[in-house]
Amino acid sequence: MAPLENLIVLEFCQYMSGPSAGMRMADLGATVIKIERPGTGEGGRQLAIRNLFAGNNSVLFHTINRNKLSYSANLKDPSDLIKIKKLIEKADVLIHNFRPGVMEKLELGFRDCARINPKLIYGEISGYGKEGKWQAKPGQDLLLQSISGLTWLSGNKNDPPVPFGLSIADYMCGTHLVQGILAALIARSKTGKGALIEVNLLSSLIDFQFEVITTHLNDSGKLPDRALKGNAHAYLSAPYGIYATSDGHLAMAMEDLKYLAAALELPQIIPLAEDGFTHRDQIMAAIASALASASTRHWLSIFEPADIWCAEVQNYDQFTSHPGYLAMNLEQSITLADGQQLKTTRCPIRIDGHIFRSSKPGPEVGADNRQLEQTLL
Template structure:
């Protein structure tokens, strides 16, 4: 299937680290021509040097996972030649994605207003720690900063423990997805108006928006959310539980669930017990209920507990580590969450394994056709297509504007 949702859309990806590349990876998987524009003088995206590395060519798979399906050019944007080449790219593009600190693009001569003069239809998409305006906008922002100031660290961890960040870089990932949503919506509207716009997504805002019920409990319930470990404060049993060999989780969200659950355990009287007869009572007496469930689990393996509870129609699951998640055929094979991409053009044959796109679509599925680019890999083909001759490109190379 050759046609894809974003066929014909050109995206300039002037990003590094995680949030920006994660956004543009989604666009590339859906068929956009994504051109990763890297700083030649700094050696490109910082994570080209990050672990882990694949053994044969030493390529960073942190970089390789986030930049599959993209083309690559490398420019010295502080040089006159680099600015000329980048201006041509901007004029040819539908979208520019950048995650520099606010003000950096303007200093380079390619802030939103300058780019809009070059291309009024351009969608200029920025992601940063604190956004493009406001008293904190000048501050550098990384995922840890976003989790700290967005509120999520204050509710993550066990009661009495120090504030804890999520194990994933949720600030970067949420911001990248938010930016992708805004870009796709802007492309849709542009078909009507012919005009682009500036998009401004902040990591801190993205975390704050994900606090949903916690912020509502504070604003309308007068309650300061606290750390509750794996327990969900509005349902019980909704937590992790101990079997004889490992932990597992139960996500019982309703009274009807609990009636089936208590009957399955051979303790139907629990559903009539005043401590557990409805959701508010179970939430208040969650510790006593947890001990009952842990006692029931104590002579069973986690796998046995999950199988039994699942057979009663109650959501339950093992707690996977990375090896177990990768070995789950439903995740990695049926749902194609591990996929193969061709190696970069580094003189070696074969493929590399990367994480698949979680979006599944019937008519226009995501495709994986290209590995992450080498630094400046597509300089010649992209700039030739923009009208530059081989002689001109040779001159730019001599100036150090491209590699």
């Protein structure tokens, strides 16, 4: 039995942040019901990466909405709203990622829903919370990265701001929402009461940067100082970074510089080793010059037996064909309505050794109305 089996989750969400939370709960066995507008459904159905579609929906939609049901309803139609409120009576969890005030206008805010179902766990995602000048701004990932300072951590010293190459705010916030919901479910098992869980994209990005923001706050307000070349962490000493070899790239993590100097035959960096941060650029330049003289495989053959922390920098082709990746059994196939197989990743969580997979694609709009009305309404 999956750990969240028999848990009913209503998902009033679109795009990435809320649906990623619903995906994880569906992975773990919850019955997740997407509440969507009739006809077009949620906006994420047309949100495509590299314009990849499978059927009427984007490949991204299928991956982030796997194993869910769809109930279509016009939330401004009184008769449809009655049906939605009946679903709320039966639900354990409700999540939404509308802007602040939208659900309240629909009479589906936390207080409205708590009157319908006092045991309901009500989770909401916003861009910037409900207070302050930013609350009405669009909660879009790149904008959040830019506002929060995250773009000044990647790239090298003289580079412009560099955004993270993933929708990290959306995914982190969805993860935080699931954490809050699971905590509230445990509390409900003791008190019998529901709860309001509030998360926002900006807070999640601040939490994501907790180590570097804490450093900034306790370092006389100094700004992040990216390495001149090969930067991998704006606050860590040499040799931490990425270096070119004669045929690729090598990542070097934390290491005793005196030990590394001996392995690389670089005695000139030993006098600088006492303060690897102040002399970071000079040390990294010397290491870069040495590593560029031979292949990645050559350096791995020296460093790995010596337990020097390093790794080859791989692209997706190299990574997904590597025996290490294959041994982790991280992929699954989703079967679309036309029989097409869509490859994606699986839930990363194991419980008692069990791997959670789902072959069910994202649902068509309203595909489960009849079933849900027969069983829950």
